Amino acid sequence: MNENIPDLARIANSLRADVLRMVHVGGDGHPGPALSVADIVATLYFSVLRVDPERPDWPQRDRLILSKGHACPVVYAALVRLGFMPPETLGTLRCLHSMLQGHPDMLKTPGIDMTTGSLGNGLSIGLGMALAGRYSGRDYAVHVIAGDGEMQEGIIWEAVMAAAHHGAGRLTLWIDNNGWQSGGRVAQIAGLEPIGPKLAAFDWHVQEIDGHDHEAILDAAQAAAAIADRPSAIVAHTVKGKGVPFIENDNSWHKRVPTSDELERALVALGEA
């Protein structure tokens, strides 16, 4: 077992706690989708990505694009924890003149590699970054995190086809497959299953993992990095709202502000009280 695993579990819950505090203080935001992707975000930022808080524009850095941009509080929390921004920034989510916009803004927030928020667009941009890396002779990796619901967007499949055609080997697509979208169950609104075989049919390297198992996330990241000649997808099975029992699989938390009482109970559940 990787020695970082216990740490990653602790960090992920700490990021979850920060998300709920941020949304509570800021008065707006999307806790459910941020909690479901917290383990992937924690593992990537704290064990996988080559980034440097002192040099957010470092050309050789690995890139992370949060295509499901509404989950950004969890990335903001990770960036603060890494030292890209001071901790007090977290109290300003979605507030006027804040560095922390409602959806990621690469010009306002150090450490954000790409502006995102309108769904479906991250993969095309990630493909562009990967192609730029190859053209420029830089070996950085590009990670794109998408929600399962956003796989309904047409541009995603344009990018899926083009990435395979161009053999974009340093590109990894993480699908936070929590089964929910804003309006309800993905399966009921416009079902996508089987996502993995669909991507495999497009000639992607595909892995399916438990998106809350840090060791599985690390192993999948390493396996993806070893695939040099085609893009890689990791279908991560997750629970929306993971880590806080009364938020898990309750889609009213897609966008909802916790009361003081709810925040307190959530922090207890996360071991962060």
Place this chain on the structure above:
Amino acid sequence: MVTFKGTREAFSVAMLELAEQDSRYVLVLADSLAAMRAARFAERYPERVFDVGIAEQNAVGVAAGLASCGLIPFVATYAGFITMRACEQVRTFCAYPGLNVKFVGANGGLFAGEREGVTHQFFEDLGIMRSIPCITIVTPSDPAQTRQATHAIAQVDGPCYLRIGSGREHDLFKADEPFELGKLRVLAEHGGGEDVALIATGLLLNRVQEAAERLATEGISATVAEVHTLRPLDREAIAAVARRTGAVVTIEDHNILGGLGSAVAEVIAEEGLAATLVRVGLQDVFPESGEAESLLDAYGMGITDVMAAARRAMKRARAH
């Protein structure tokens, strides 16, 4: 003297010139290599061509990614597929983050879209791009100016839109005639040019020059001014011309809503100028297929339409 077979080839030649100077210039295509006359570029710089197939949204997204990593991508395909199909990608992922992406839209207007019909005639592109903040917008009027304009936008650090045509444009300018980004250019002042200002943009400039000459034979003194840059708009020079003549006609191969006519109307109204305005362009209708020159004639952009508009603007000015 260098001559080109139309604006598409002129753009392509400029791309080769840019690529020779700087390895950051790359081309993003949506199965538009042939349409954009880019075969020579692809032969010379195959590693600098990113063709994603018939998928314009993806093309613009890919360009955003390339630009975010320091390259200077030119996305070149049909104007409407960039400004309409990929509008959100242009706006949110290129313009909003201020990325250095250049958009080159072919078939701008009826003259360029001609026989293809409405699906390939793009007369909303300038209005759409004007409504998105921060995009430099240029509409050169001939092939030589297209080459110069391509070099000019390459020097801008930020998103730019270059509107070009089909390949059968008239040659109006000398090859080395400068293209001064953001500046109105006075081309003629017939008999002093104080009766009426003909302010034009794009590939029908030749018609405007002809209209001004014919007006001169009727004793009407017209100023011919070209506004080839819609953003940044040369508000001061437009206001000066409007102030001097008191009667303005705008001429563009575009819907009269949103493009040059709207931009000039904004200047006249906001500066509180005592000037009348008549907008020559597509009169807010859908056109049809047809031969290029006859299409412009049929849809209100004929030489006689420009002349009639000049007389109308002057008549209204006198009535004030």
